[in-house]
Every structure is written in structure tokens, then in C-alpha cells.
Amino acid sequence: MSPQQDLPRIDRWQLRTRTLVVGRIPLLMGVVNVTPDSFSDGGRFLEPVAAVAQGLRLAAEGADLLDVGGQSTRPGSRPIPAEEELRRVMPVVAALCAQTSVPVSIDTCRAAVAREALAAGAEVLNDVTALGGDPEMVPLAAEGGCGVCAMHMQGTPQTMQQAPRYDDVVEDVLRYLGERRDALIAAGIARPRIALDPGIGFGKTLQHNLALLSHAWRLHDLGCAVLVGHSRKRFIGEVLGDPAADRTAGTIGVAVSLVRQGVQVLRVHDVAAVRQALLLHEASR
Numbered sequence: 001m002s003p004q005q006d007l008p009r010i011d012r013w014q015l016r017t018r019t020l021v022v023g024r025i026p027l028l029m030g031v032v033n034v035t036p037d038s039f040s041d042g043g044r045f046l047e048p049v050a051a052v053a054q055g056l057r058l059a060a061e062g063a064d065l066l067d068v069g070g071q072s073t074r075p076g077s078r079p080i081p082a083e084e085e086l087r088r089v090m091p092v093v094a095a096l097c098a099q100t101s102v103p104v105s106i107d108t109c110r111a112a113v114a115r116e117a118l119a120a121g122a123e124v125l126n127d128v129t130a131l132g133g134d135p136e137m138v139p140l141a142a143e144g145g146c147g148v149c150a151m152h153m154q155g156t157p158q159t160m161q162q163a164p165r166y167d168d169v170v171e172d173v174l175r176y177l178g179e180r181r182d183a184l185i186a187a188g189i190a191r192p193r194i195a196l197d198p199g200i201g202f203g204k205t206l207q208h209n210l211a212l213l214s215h216a217w218r219l220h221d222l223g224c225a226v227l228v229g230h231s232r233k234r235f236i237g238e239v240l241g242d243p244a245a246d247r248t249a250g251t252i253g254v255a256v257s258l259v260r261q262g263v264q265v266l267r268v269h270d271v272a273a274v275r276q277a278l279l280l281h282e283a284s285r
Helices: 048-060 082-099 111-119 137-144 169-186 206-214 216-222 234-240 248-260 271-284
Strands: 012-014 019-021 027-033 065-069 104-107 124-127 147-151 194-197 225-228 265-268
Touching (some): 027 048, 048 065, 048 082, 065 124, 082 104, 082 111, 104 111, 111 124, 111 137, 124 137, 147 169, 169 194, 206 216, 216 225, 234 248, 248 265, 248 271, 265 271
Parallel strands (some): 027 065, 027 265, 065 104, 104 124, 124 147, 194 225, 225 265
């Protein structure tokens, strides 16, 4: 199979109370970081009022989901207490669920946080540990009937960039995500509710990231929606040879490659710019 022909066509992702259908371009998951230290926009939206305004702006720009997170997972970041994570995210989740029809995703690896977010109306659990970091997360997701995103990460945010190694990064990530998919299905989470994320930048070198991005089409073999979060990440500056460069154009360039490979969901900071670029790419193809 090549990226341009005979792509499997999974065109929807089932959430808790609704189903998102992939249209002319991938679904866009807008990032709402309620943190002081995220790699791209840490501190800008730490206050609930600012975070809610950002979420509503992304919704107005065309986001299909809003992903709210209160724990930074940048390389070297340290965990915060669950109470602090709840304090950061819950006012934002509750306000966005009340003020917009765009479904809300909670970006957390703690079941205690996920439980409160679902009770407030969240539709998706987005977990960088592939629902493996907290033993209560999988039963919660199965009982809650929500959408889930399971991501690959080698190590932890504290250790993941300390000389990551793979025998074959594409094969290794495929194997891991397939195993997590099977475990989630066995636990009662229906396949249409599962999205799988290769974890760009999570325990990967530049070459690992580029290999996964150029072979993203192979993730369709797993039979679930594919979600990729490449937005504004360090590898873009590395490719450009300028770590301080604005990464918006690089984010768009990768998004065009991913849409050509049939990726169903893109997690991005710059919803308007990415959406406009992909609409023009589709119109002129």
C-alpha cells in the first residue's frame, strides 16, 4: 500500500453522546493548555477565564473538539498533585461544556480527573499513557462509554528524551498500539470509540518522529481512527535548523502530508491556519 491509494476509510469516531464524521479534511482537535509550563503556550491560558476564551476562539475557528489539559507533558516536566490538576481544568471543562456545542476532551492520565471531567460533560479521554498509567482509567472509560485516545510514549515525560531507542520505530509503535487496542476492546471499549496516537515527540528522536510521520498511513492497519499531535513540536525547529523559528508553517506542512495519508484527527494549536490550509489543499487537489 502507498499513502495515496487504497487507504482504509474509517470516517468516524464515536464519542460518549455523539459521533464525529470526518469530512473533506481531518477532524481538528484544538489544544487548550491550562498550565504554566507547556512547551508552546505555557502560562498564556492558566487562568480559567483566559482558557475558556481560548477554547471558544478555537471553536469559532472550526475546531471539531477541544482538548483541555492541566498537566504539562513536555520533556522533563514533573507531575503535579491531582488536586492541582482538578483545580486547573474543571472550571474550564465545565464552562466549555456549557458554552459551546463542540465536544470537550480531557487530556489526563488520572482517573480521578477523568471522572470529574466526564461528569461535567466531557466526551473524550485523551491519555498519554494509553490508559495504562492508572488502573482505574480503563474501567472508567468502559463504563463511561466515552471516546478514548491511546498514545504511545517510551518512558515518562521525565525520562522519555534520555536517548530513546527502538529496533524499528514504526514496527515497535504499531505493535504497542495494537496491543493497547486489543486490551481496550477486551475491557469493553468498542473499537469505534478508540483513536490511536503514535506520540510524536514522546520518547523519539528527530529521525524517529520523521519515520512515524512519513509512515502514518500504516497506522490504518490497526482499524481505529488515527490521531496525530505534531503541532509546534521541537522536531519542526530541528528540521528548519532554527529552534527559535515560528512553527506554524511547519505545522501546516506536516498536516498536509498527514491528510494525504488519510489521518482522521489532527491535534493542533492553530486551528484557523491549519483548517484554511487544508481546505485549500483539498480544493486544489
